[in-house]
Every structure is written in structure tokens, then in C-alpha cells.
Amino acid sequence: xxxxxxxxxxxxxxxxxxxxxxxxxxxxxxxxxxxxxxxxxxxxxxxxxxxxxxxxxxxxxxxxxxxxxxxxxxxxxxxxx
Amino acid sequence: xxxxxxxxxxxxxxxxxxxxxxxxxxxxxxxxxxxxxxxxxxxxxxxxxxxxxxxxxxxxxxxxxxxxxxxxxxxxxxxxxxxxxxxxxxxxxxxxxxxxxxxxxxxxxxxxxxxxxxxxxxxxxxxxxxxxxxxxxxxxxxxxxxxxxxxxxxxxxxxxxxxxxxxxxxxxxxxxxxxxxxxxxxxxxxxxxxxxxxxxxxxxxxxxxxxxxxxxxxxxxxxxxxxxxxxxxxxxxxxxxxxxxxxxxxxxxxxxxxxxxxxxxxxxxxxxxxxxxxxxxxxxxxxxxxxxxxxxxxxxxxxxxxxxxxxxxxxxxxxxxxxxxxxxxxxxxxxxxxxxxxxxxxxxxxxxxxxxxxxxxxxxxxxxxxxxxxxxxxxxxxxxxxxxxxxxxxxxxxxxxxxxxxxxxx
Numbered sequence: 001x002x003x004x005x006x007x008x009x010x011x012x013x014x015x016x017x018x019x020x021x022x023x024x025x026x027x028x029x030x031x032x033x034x035x036x037x038x039x040x041x042x043x044x045x046x047x048x049x050x051x052x053x054x055x056x057x058x059x060x061x062x063x064x065x066x067x068x069x070x071x072x073x074x075x076x077x078x079x080x081x
Numbered sequence: 082x083x084x085x086x087x088x089x090x091x092x093x094x095x096x097x098x099x100x101x102x103x104x105x106x107x108x109x110x111x112x113x114x115x116x117x118x119x120x121x122x123x124x125x126x127x128x129x130x131x132x133x134x135x136x137x138x139x140x141x142x143x144x145x146x147x148x149x150x151x152x153x154x155x156x157x158x159x160x161x162x163x164x165x166x167x168x169x170x171x172x173x174x175x176x177x178x179x180x181x182x183x184x185x186x187x188x189x190x191x192x193x194x195x196x197x198x199x200x201x202x203x204x205x206x207x208x209x210x211x212x213x214x215x216x217x218x219x220x221x222x223x224x225x226x227x228x229x230x231x232x233x234x235x236x237x238x239x240x241x242x243x244x245x246x247x248x249x250x251x252x253x254x255x256x257x258x259x260x261x262x263x264x265x266x267x268x269x270x271x272x273x274x275x276x277x278x279x280x281x282x283x284x285x286x287x288x289x290x291x292x293x294x295x296x297x298x299x300x301x302x303x304x305x306x307x308x309x310x311x312x313x314x315x316x317x318x319x320x321x322x323x324x325x326x327x328x329x330x331x332x333x334x335x336x337x338x339x340x341x342x343x344x345x346x347x348x349x350x351x352x353x354x355x356x357x358x359x360x361x362x363x364x365x366x367x368x369x370x371x372x373x374x375x376x377x378x379x380x381x382x383x384x385x386x387x388x389x390x391x392x393x394x395x396x397x398x399x400x401x402x403x404x405x406x407x408x409x410x411x412x413x414x415x416x417x418x419x420x421x422x423x424x425x426x427x428x429x430x431x432x433x434x435x436x437x438x439x440x441x442x443x444x445x446x447x448x449x450x451x452x453x454x455x456x457x458x459x460x461x462x463x464x465x466x467x468x469x470x471x472x473x474x475x476x477x478x479x480x481x482x483x484x485x486x487x488x489x490x491x
Contacts, residue, residue, distance in 0.1 A: 021145030043149075045215035 002081050003055060008074045015050040019043050029071030037070075057081045086261050087337035087491055089330045090170075090323030091432045092163025092272075094156050096316050096419050099136025100163055104419075104429070105436055108444040109464050113300035113418050115314050122280050128287045129296040131278045132303075132316035132420030149216050150229065151194030152276035156319035156425070157226035158233065161188070161270055165234060168323035169335050173235035183267040185238040186231040187256045188274060188321070189249030191424035191478070193223030195277050226274045230321075238266040244424075246478030247387070248346075249273050250320060251427025254486045255344035257324045267329060272321030273428035283315060289354065291391060303421075304448035305388035305395050305414035306456050313389040316420030320428030322435070327491075337491040339435045342376065342471065345369025349481030356394050356477060360401035366483035367405050367473055374487045376471055378406050381487065383443055383472035384458075385434040388414035389421050396455050398475065403457045411467065412458045417447045427476035431486055434474040438488045442466050 003011070009027060016022035020039045033039040039047065044067075048059045051073070057080045059067070067073045093100065096114025097107035107114070114132045122129070138155035139147040147155055174181040197220035204212050219225055224242040231240035238260070243252035250273025257271035286292050293312040295302035303314040330337050345366040351357040371378055384402050388395045395414070402410050415433050416422075422429055437443055443465045452460065471489035478484075 019145070019148075021143060042215045042219070049212065049215075 002078065005074050005078055008055065008077050009070065011054050012051065012070060012073060015047055015054065019046045019050065027070055029069060029074060031070050032068055033070070051077060055081045085327040086258055086324055086341045087327045087330050088322050088339050088341055088435050089325055089335045089337055090164040090168025091321070091338065091435060092160040092165070092167060093318065093320040093429050093432055094134055094136060094138055094159045095318040095422065095429055096132035096135055099141070101432060103135070105433065108415055108418055108433060109442065111418065111445045111447045111464070113303070113447060114316070115299040115302055115420050117299055126280060126284060126287070127294050128283050128292045130293070130299040130302050130314055131283070132314055133278060134318050149220070151197040151220040151225065153190055153194055153274045154220065154226045154229050156276055156317070157188055157272065157274035157321070158229055160272055160274070160319035160321040161230040161233070164270065164321040164323050169333060175235055179268060181235045181237040183238055184234065184236040185260050185266040185269045186227045186236045186240040187243065187253040187260070187269060187271045188227035188230055189243040189245065189253040189424050190223050190226055190274050191244070191246045191249050192275070192277050194221040194225060195282060196279055197221050199279055199281055230270055234270065236270070245482040245484070246480050247421065247423050247426055248476040248478035248482035248484040249424035249427065250429070251431065251474060251476035251484035251486055252346060252482070253428065254322065254341065254431055255346050255484055258341055258344050261324060261326065268323065268325045270321055270323055271428070272319060273425040274319035275423040275425045276317045277423065278315055278317050286315065293390060301448050303390045303417050305386070305390045305417050305446055306399065306453055306460050307449050308451045308453045310390040310392060310395065312391055313416070314420040316422045318422050318429060319425045320432050322428065322432065339438045339488040339491050341486065342489045343370040343374030343487040345373065345485045347483045349483065351481055354479045356397050357481070358397055360397040362481065362483045363398055363475065363477060364401040364405055366485040367401065367475065370473060370485040370487040374489065376487070376489065380471045381406055381473055382411060383437060383469050384410055384412045385430050385437065385472065385474040386412050386414045387475040387477045389416055396453060398477070399456055399458050408457050410458050411443055411465065412460050413443050414446045415444055417449070427474065427484060430476070431474045434472050435488050438469050438472050438490055441469050443469065
């Protein structure tokens with residue numbers, strides 16, 4: 001069964017805490033990875049690598065820059081997992 | 082003279098302690114930081130001893146920051162943080178009214194983030210290229226420690242990384258002096274860092290027959306100048322010093338530890354790893370440091386030696402020091418306690434030299450039970466209190482690098 005948006009968001013929160021010390025309560029759809037959560041481009045690659053493993057999804061290189069907010073990532077993972 | 086360059090802050094993390102105070106106290110108490118390597122390392126390794134940092138540097142840093150950094154970078158940040166605070170600064174250059182474009186960093190390393198490189202090589206072999214960390218290159222690059230320190234304090238006059246094996250830390254101090262005397266900066270954070278304790282690197286050194294195999298006696302293994310010395314003991318850690326002009330320090334109301342009065346760098350052009358047995362390059366480095374300081378050899382009463390406990394190296398350095406300063410020169414080898422910190426050695430030993438000059442006390446050389454028959458200088462085996470108006474710290478490295486820095490009383 002595919003993961004629900006809530007499950008994806010919670011999974012991303014775990015990854016973001018591990019990679020960039022982001023508090024789980026800050027991981028809400030409207031937040032921008034770079035502007036709000038202070039995740040730089042190198043850490044975004046790490047987040048994407050971990051998300052690919054966690055959710056069994058492939059995030060192509062040309063898609064990654066489009067995932068600007070937590071909500072963008074949740075929808076991408078949900079539609080592609 | 083307001084143009085004197087002074088040391089106003091020191092910081093270190095070493096096998097003897099997680100800061101300068103604990104390291105210095107351990108040195109004055111003649112304590113060794115050498116221990117056995119983990120038991121799960123390959124059983125057939127000839128060398129099974131090392132001097133790991135007493136305090137894990139990652140434990141002192143925010144977790145997300147630490148995981149982006151190689152261990153050598155973590156150590157450099159810990160040492161630089163301490164030196165920066167010790168010099169009276171909180172936050173960045175701008176927070177302290179400094180001009181970022183006039184603040185530089187020079188942090189040397191022998192080999193950079195080799196631990197991260199090896200770990201990611203395991204990843205590519207076991208899990209493939211798409212699993213390699215995007216942090217690999219910034220973690221591995223030798224300029225990473227200097228760059229991270231510059232990033233943290235906000236240094237924009239340049240961040241530099243001398244890479245000259247075991248002379249890297251002392252060369253960094255010499256370059257820091259240059260930057261200030263050439264008026265290319267008003268303040269420089271200098272130092273060295275190293276973290277290369279791994280079966281691969283140790284095996285490389287061991288295959289050169291450069292390391293002690295006194296595995297059954299870790300604390301007795303590093304024994305510079307002793308007739309039974311059989312090689313160096315690998316260590317890890319970092320040291321950092323804040324250098325600035327005396328006038329600036331006085332204006333900030335900061336008492337200097339010591340004056341960095343001179344430095345000398347030479348190269349042997351003799352052999353890729355073996356020191357020149359005549360010690361002429363080493364002697365020239367010391368002589369340059371003395372002449373640049375405006376002192377005479379007679380003013381220098383103490384040498385914190387490079388002396389790593391190898392059969393070939395120690396006596397050449399002792400002879401070079403005796404030839405320049407006379408046989409009464411008081412020499413110590415703190416590597417007997419710390420092991421050999423490679424690119425951090427010159428920085429940590431310079432801090433010891435600075436404290437020797439400030440406090441008039443020479444730390445002992447431990448394990449010197451049977452002095453080499455050819456030992457021609459005065460090597461205390463107990464802590465010795467004596468007036469130390471000026472002292473030299475030597476660092477020599479594979480490649481034929483010789484660096485000497487001279488400190489005198491402030």
C-alpha cells in the first residue's frame with residue numbers, strides 16, 4: 001500500500017532531522033527547504049538519496065530543483081512511489 | 082614596538098585532553114595518550130597502538146554540523162573555537178568589530194579527510210556510485226579545515242592550507258607571520274589538524290618501517306632520544322593559535338601569551354622521506370628563525386623538538402640543535418606523550434612552546450630511560466622550571482620540509 005501524505009511527511013521529517021538537524025515540527029508543507037529549513041543544495045542531495053531509499057522512489061536530477069517546499073516533495077513522492 | 086606579532090589565543094584537542102589546559106596539565110605530569118587500537122582491526126597488523134583524541138570532537142559540535150565534516154575538520158573547528166574564544170572573541174569577525182577582509186586563516190594538514198575518503202570508497206564498492214555522499218569532496222579536501230574555520234569566524238582575507246606532511250602545522254604558523262608582516266591581514270588564525278588513524282594509513286606508515294611496534298607497551302612506545310626507540314606512534318588532533326599585532330592586542334586589552342618573533346622554512350632536496358643525515362636543512366630553518374627574530378642563538382635556551390622517536394630522525398635534530406645553540410640547549414620531545422600528530426604536530430607543539438615561554442617551565446620527555454649514546458643535548462625527563470626568554474619549535478616532514486618557529490617572552 002502506498003504511503004499516505006502524513007506518512008511521507010513524517011518520513012521526511014526523520015530524514016531532515018538526521019541530515020540537517022531540522023525539528024520535526026518545522027516540517028510542514030508550506031516550508032521551503034532552503035529558505036525556511038536552512039537545507040543547502042548538498043544536504044538536499046542527501047535528503048533525496050535517503051528519501052529514494054525510504055519510499056522506493058526515484059527522484060531524477062532534473063526534478064530535484066523543483067522540489068522547493070516540503071509539500072512539493074510530499075506530492076512528488078506520493079505520485080511516483 | 083607595536084609591529085611585533087603576538088599570540089593572543091590558543092586552542093587544542095589532543096590525545097592528552099580536549100583543550101589546551103588539560104593537554105598542558107597532562108604534559109607537565111608526564112602522561113602518555115597512547116593506547117591500543119580497536120580489537121576488531123586486522124589481526125596481522127604489525128602496529129596496534131595509536132594516540133586517539135581524548136575527547137571525541139563530534140561530541141562538542143552540533144550534530145548536523147559534525148556529520149558534514151571529516152574528523153580532521155571537526156578537530157580543527159574545536160581547536161579554532163577555543164583559540165578564538167581565548168583571544169576574547171565571541172561570534173564572527175563582524176560581531177567583534179573586526180574587518181573580515183583583513184582576517185585570514187592558515188590551517189595545515191598532512192593528508193586531509195582521508196577517513197571520509199576511505200569510508201566512501203567502502204560505499205562505492207558495497208552499494209554503488211549513486212550512494213556516494215555529496216559531502217565526500219568537501220569532507221576530503223585538505224583545504225576543508227581552513228575553509229570551515231574561515232566560514233565560521235567570517236574570514237575573507239584568504240584561507241590557506243600548507244600541505245607539508247608533518248611540518249604542515251608549523252608552516253601554517255610561519256605563513257601566518259608572513260601575512261601579518263606583509264600587511265595582508267590584521268589577524269590570522271593559524272594551526273594544523275590531522276585525523277588519519279585507520280588500518281590503511283597505519284599499514285602504509287608501518288610498511289615504511291617508520292612506526293613503533295612496541296604493541297605490548299603503548300605508553301612506553303614513543304621514546305624520543307632513547308636508545309631503544311623503534312619508530313613513531315601515530316596520533317591525531319588539532320591546534321590553533323590567534324596571531325595579531327601587539328598594538329591591536331593592547332588596544333583590545335588582551336595580554337599576549339608570547340611574541341612570534343621569527344620563522345624559518347627550508348627544504349632538504351635529499352630524499353622523498355628520509356631526513357638529510359647532516360641536518361643542514363633543519364639547522365638552516367632554525368638559523369633563519371633566529372635571524373629573522375633579531376635575536377642571537379645565545380638567546381634561545383630551549384627547543385621543542387620534532388623528535389618523533391625514529392632511529393634516524395632524533396639524533397640528526399639533536400646534532401643540528403647542538404651545532405647551532407650549543408650542547409647546553411634544553412630540548413624536549415612532547416611526542417613522547419602525544420604521539421605524532423602529523424599535520425597538527427607543529428601547532429600543538431608550538432602551543433606547548435608558547436606556554437613554556439610564558440610560564441618558564443619545560444615539559445618532560447617521557448620514556449627516556451637509556452639516552453642514546455650520541456645524545457648531545459640536555460633533555461629533561463622531569464618537568465623543569467627554568468627561565469625561558471626564547472624558544473624554538475621544530476617540525477620536519479616527509480618530502481624534506483623543515484619549519485622552525487621562534488617564540489619569545491611578550
